[in-house]
Amino acid sequence: MHPVLEALIALNDLDVMIQELQSPDYREIGFDVEDQIFKLEKARTEIIKKIPEEVLKKYEKLKKKYKRGIAPVIGGVCMNCFSLLPIAMTSEADRNEKLSTCPNCGIFIYWV
Amino acid sequence: MLEKLLDKDRVILDLKSKNKDDVLKELLAALKLPEDKEKLVYEALKKRESIGSTGIGKGIAIPHTRSLVLDRVYLVVGRSKEGVDFDALDGKPVHLFFLLCAPPQDPGTTYLLTLGKIAHVARKLSKREDYMDIEDPGEFIKYLAKLEEEE
Numbered sequence: 001m002h003p004v005l006e007a008l009i010a011l012n013d014l015d016v017m018i019q020e021l022q023s024p025d026y027r028e029i030g031f032d033v034e035d036q037i038f039k040l041e042k043a044r045t046e047i048i049k050k051i052p053e054e055v056l057k058k059y060e061k062l063k064k065k066y067k068r069g070i071a072p073v074i075g076g077v078c079m080n081c082f083s084l085l086p087i088a089m090t091s092e093a094d095r096n097e098k099l100s101t102c103p104n105c106g107i108f109i110y111w112v
Numbered sequence: 113m114l115e116k117l118l119d120k121d122r123v124i125l126d127l128k129s130k131n132k133d134d135v136l137k138e139l140l141a142a143l144k145l146p147e148d149k150e151k152l153v154y155e156a157l158k159k160r161e162s163i164g165s166t167g168i169g170k171g172i173a174i175p176h177t178r179s180l181v182l183d184r185v186y187l188v189v190g191r192s193k194e195g196v197d198f199d200a201l202d203g204k205p206v207h208l209f210f211l212l213c214a215p216p217q218d219p220g221t222t223y224l225l226t227l228g229k230i231a232h233v234a235r236k237l238s239k240r241e242d243y244m245d246i247e248d249p250g251e252f253i254k255y256l257a258k259l260e261e262e263e
Contacts, residue, residue, distance in 0.1 A: 013178060026224065112182075
């Protein structure tokens with residue numbers, strides 16, 4: 001897997017986690033993580049170091065627009081905009097060995 | 113709900129691991145993910161644990177995370193007869209683990225619902241010890257399903 005793609009996935013997982021820890025539904029279950037989110041923010045700073053500035057800028061911009069900067073592709077469909085990706089992209093053997101974006105919505109993509 | 117998510121291959125009644133990191137790896141191995149995916153899910157689980165142990169006390173832990181590399185919700189149950197130091201809230205060793213992993217996109221909100229169900233079952237389990245005697249994974253799944261149904 002491309003190292004930047006790997007870092008983007010880790011960053012996304014962390015962002016989802018931070019968001020979810022703050023939701024009332026999660027807190028209702030009974031996990032007490034009050035005032036602990038700063039630890040994840042610290043981990044976020046570490047991951048960011050592995051991502052080139054322009055890629056990170058794009059990720060943050062996408063996150064603002066779509067609430068996420070990277071989306072999985074399942075069955076050739078981008079799970080952010082639900083458009084079918086071109087067959088040329090789908091049939092590539094080394095799909096996760098490079099950083100790609102959805103030609104329709106521009107989100108970074110990961111082939112599940 | 114738990115019965116639907118569980119499979120005999122994802123019920124490990126004799127965990128070999130003796131510490132927190134190894135037990136997370138042993139539970140995760142039951143998902144049979146490719147190495148690169150497994151590594152990313154493991155890292156996400158570790159990050160979640162870093163902000164507070166999911167060892168909720170009374171011998172039970174519910175490690176959980178979301179990860180983009182997953183295609184659906186996965187549940188693994190593991191039992192350690194000896195118990196594992198999991199930095200649990202009550203400081204006691206953990207004997208029963210519920211590992212829950214899901215992708216970020218989860219239209220049916222299965223993940224949070226399942227997490228809630230597990231917490232509910234865990235509260236019931238904390239008053240019992242008979243789950244330590246079950247030796248058949250299928251029987252263990254039925255046992256959990258029965259507990260889930262009870263009011």
